[in-house]
Amino acid sequence: AQKVTQAQTEISVVEKEDVTLDCVYETRDTTYYLFWYKQPPSGELVFLIRRNSFDEQNEISGRYSWNFQKSTSSFNFTITASQVVDSAVYFCALSEEGTGTASKLTFGTGTRLQVTL
Amino acid sequence: GAGVSQSPSNKVTEKGKDVELRCDPISGHTALYWYRQSLGQGLEFLIYFQGNSAPDKSGLPSDRFSAERTGGSVSTLTIQRTQQEDSAVYLCASSSDSGTDTQYFGPGTRLTVL
Numbered sequence: 001a002q003k004v005t006q007a008q009t010e011i012s013v014v015e016k017e018d019v020t021l022d023c024v025y026e027t028r029d030t031t032y033y034l035f036w037y038k039q040p041p042s043g044e045l046v047f048l049i050r051r052n053s054f055d056e057q058n059e060i061s062g063r064y065s066w067n068f069q070k071s072t073s074s075f076n077f078t079i080t081a082s083q084v085v086d087s088a089v090y091f092c093a094l095s096e097e098g099t100g101t102a103s104k105l106t107f108g109t110g111t112r113l114q115v116t117l
Numbered sequence: 118g119a120g121v122s123q124s125p126s127n128k129v130t131e132k133g134k135d136v137e138l139r140c141d142p143i144s145g146h147t148a149l150y151w152y153r154q155s156l157g158q159g160l161e162f163l164i165y166f167q168g169n170s171a172p173d174k175s176g177l178p179s180d181r182f183s184a185e186r187t188g189g190s191v192s193t194l195t196i197q198r199t200q201q202e203d204s205a206v207y208l209c210a211s212s213s214d215s216g217t218d219t220q221y222f223g224p225g226t227r228l229t230v231l
Contacts, residue, residue, distance in 0.1 A: 035219070045208065045222035091160065104150065104176070105210075105220060107160040 002027045004094050006108035013082050013115055021077045021111045023092030029053075031097035034068065034075045035105065040088040048090075051075065082115045089113070119143065121223035123209050129229045130199055138194045138226045142211030149192050150212075150220060151184060155205035163207075166192060199230045 003026040013019045025034065036048040049059060051068050059066045063080045079086055089112045093105040122141040130136050142149050151163040162176040166186045177183070181199075186192040196203055206227050210220035 037222075042224075043206065043227075044224045045210075047219055047221060050219050103148070104162040104165060104173075105152070105160075106162075109159050 002029075002032075002094050002096060002106045004092050004106055004108035006092055006111050008111045009109070010112040010114070013113070015083060015115055015117050016081050017115075018078060018080050019082050019113065019115075021079075021090050021092075021113065023075045023077065023108060025073050025075065025092070025094045027094060027096060029096045033095045033097075035093040035095070036066065036075075036077050037091045037093060038088045039091065039110070045091070048077075079113075082113075084115050084117065087113060087115045121209055121211050121221055123207075123223040123226050125226060126224065127227045127229075129231065131231050132201060133198055135195065135197045136199055136228065138196075138207050138228070140192045140194070140209030140211075140223060142190065142192070142209070143213075143221060146211035146213050146221075147189065148212045148214060148218070148220075149186060150210045151192070151194050152208045152210065153205045154208060154225070158205075160208075163194070196228075199228075201230045204228055204230045 005024045008022055032053045034051045038046045038048055049066055056068050065078045067076045089110045091110045092108045095103050095105050121143055124139045147168045149166040152160055153163055154160045164177055164184045165173040181197045184194045206225040208222050208225045210222045212218040212220045
């Protein structure tokens, strides 16, 4: 069965600090997809990134970067120079190749990030 | 283009009553998912629709829960004889395909059962 673990329940940083959110996953499939979603106080889940299991290239998008390492089953997310607007709950999620239930997202429990001035 | 929309945004009901929650997916998306977010259980999958295929109901917690999708577009999640433990945010997501594509979420319906 697939599983996603986000061990950090809550992180508090001061604006402009860098912060890394950890995500560790478990799956028996060789083909799978990993996601990060942001849930701001408004409540809507906002898609950030999707990676497939065959693409271990790290990704950078502005202040956001993602480090995918199959050897450690991790897909960590780093925010550089954090801002107050980054305050939200961040979810890591996993889906497996295939149709039906295989494509459902299995979410971690989320990491609440609080950025203060 | 418009994103996934859900209605109502908030619903308060009394224990034992039936409720209907509506989801309008992104136009052209063939896959539609329902999830539930509650304090105790986190985000959990409920049901999945893909095109005209029979829905995958494996995540529904009890037979009080049902869902349908009419015309391959709008979906309705129905909860009969609501219980207090049904209180949660119900999220709908759609994707252009199953299995490989990104799911985009609506704003959710917050259900409170008194």
